[in-house]
Amino acid sequence: MYYLNTNAQSLLFEKVIHGRVFVDKSLLIEKISDVIGTGDSFICITRPRRFGKTINANMLGAYYTKGYDSHPIFDNLAVSGTERYENHINQYNVIHIDFSQLPDFCDGYDNYICNITDTLKDDLQEAYPHLGGREYRSLSHMFQDTQDSFIFILDEWDSVFYESFMTVSHKNRFMKFLRGLLKDEPYVELAYMTGVLPIAKYSSGSELNMFHEFDFVNDNVYDAYFGFDEKEVRDLCLKINTVSYQEMKHWYDGYYTSTGDRLFNPRSVSNALTRGVCLNY
Numbered sequence: 001m002y003y004l005n006t007n008a009q010s011l012l013f014e015k016v017i018h019g020r021v022f023v024d025k026s027l028l029i030e031k032i033s034d035v036i037g038t039g040d041s042f043i044c045i046t047r048p049r050r051f052g053k054t055i056n057a058n059m060l061g062a063y064y065t066k067g068y069d070s071h072p073i074f075d076n077l078a079v080s081g082t083e084r085y086e087n088h089i090n091q092y093n094v095i096h097i098d099f100s101q102l103p104d105f106c107d108g109y110d111n112y113i114c115n116i117t118d119t120l121k122d123d124l125q126e127a128y129p130h131l132g133g134r135e136y137r138s139l140s141h142m143f144q145d146t147q148d149s150f151i152f153i154l155d156e157w158d159s160v161f162y163e164s165f166m167t168v169s170h171k172n173r174f175m176k177f178l179r180g181l182l183k184d185e186p187y188v189e190l191a192y193m194t195g196v197l198p199i200a201k202y203s204s205g206s207e208l209n210m211f212h213e214f215d216f217v218n219d220n221v222y223d224a225y226f227g228f229d230e231k232e233v234r235d236l237c238l239k240i241n242t243v244s245y246q247e248m249k250h251w252y253d254g255y256y257t258s259t260g261d262r263l264f265n266p267r268s269v270s271n272a273l274t275r276g277v278c279l280n281y
Contacts (some may be wrong), residue, residue: 001025003095005067007060009153013251014073016055020240021270023232026079028056028225029063033088034189037152042182043222044157044193044208051226053194057155060192064151065094071278084196090191092151093127095120100159109170112160132148140180143187152182158195160201175207183210220258224229226265236269242276250277254271 011227016022035041047053062070063079070090074080103115120139125132128146138141157178161171182191191211198215199208214222228236228254237245247267255263271281 001067001122001126002119003093003097004120004127005065006096007068007082009061009065009094009096010068010070010073012056013058013062017060017077019270021236021273023236024078025052025056025225026059026063026074026077027082028222029060029079029088030082030084031222031225032060032190032192035133036088036092039186040212041188041190042193043121043191044195044213045219045222046195046197046198046213047226048265049196050265053226054098054155056152056225057192060083061094061096061153061253063089065090065091065096065266066096067091068270069242087124093148093151094151094152095123097219098155100156101214103161105181106165108165109167109173112163112165113174138180140185143181146187149187150184150189151188154178154191154193156195157193158202171202175203176223179207183208187258191268202248216255216258218258223257223259225265227257228260228266228269229257229264233264241275243272243278247278248272 032043035043045056054059062068068090072087074089076230079085097116099116102112102165106112106115117139121136121142126143128148134145136145160166160174182188191273193211198213199211200213203209208279216223230249233248234245237243237248248264249262249274252264253262254267255262255265267279268278272278
């Protein structure tokens, strides 16, 4: 398995937890669990690079997947103290795709998208052997025939748009691919997507209009879970004691939440604390 119920997200998130600089953002899980299986279950989080999008995507995949027991990872995090912690942990089929990963020797969009679709088909046929005797021309039909439901975690959905081989036509085809996979499909329990720029930048129509977009400007729901706030940075500076909070504030507090609170870039803070010096990371 490559996309379906793998342990890759658990392994990656464990590395973060065991790192020298870690801030517990696991209460994001409680927020996301609230919308699973509802009309609000299409979420797109857009943030600048290095703001914790991939870490949180891996965290969600590790928590929800029924492929592995995630209790050893989450039992000591804040989410374990929530009322519905046990209701959702390891209860879902999770499809996790990092769209920034290209196949070896990728020479164009067709090679890129075929790698994704072929891998999805292989995973589904392995998990659902009754699908193996039929040739599917549509991924959505294949998912429907599983008679099961899925959580989709789609990380860096727009990263391929920056590749030199992408034309306007390719971008339109990619948007239609996502629409065909996700929109109005009964097997989708949740679609959680991350990117740098909003969907509206690329969509000229209604391809992905089912998504609720949350960015720096309009996000008062999930903004506490992306970036480090002032208290988190103060606590880190006291704990690690390599760089003072005042110096960190001088360098890295150039962002603000929807409520006006200071927000720091996690990558810059982590590097400064680890290396003991503030630089342009």
